[in-house]
Amino acid sequence: PDTLVAPSTVLGATDARYYQKVSDRVYRFAPQVVLPEDKKRFHGINERVHVTHYANGVRFYRQIVLNVN
Numbered sequence: 001p002d003t004l005v006a007p008s009t010v011l012g013a014t015d016a017r018y019y020q021k022v023s024d025r026v027y028r029f030a031p032q033v034v035l036p037e038d039k040k041r042f043h044g045i046n047e048r049v050h051v052t053h054y055a056n057g058v059r060f061y062r063q064i065v066l067n068v069n
Helices: 051-068
Strands: none
């Protein structure tokens, strides 16, 4: 309840570009925590996402699907 949420938009060319052919509503954002030490690994050697942050992203998308059904 005391958490402030601000989605981070994704400006890069992600797979979302392919969905524009089937929908006018394509949102590009990443539901993951990005810490300062994570930023230096973007598109670099040993690029990775913390396993906990990845799992939280999966849970986020799962919940979206459950909410739609």
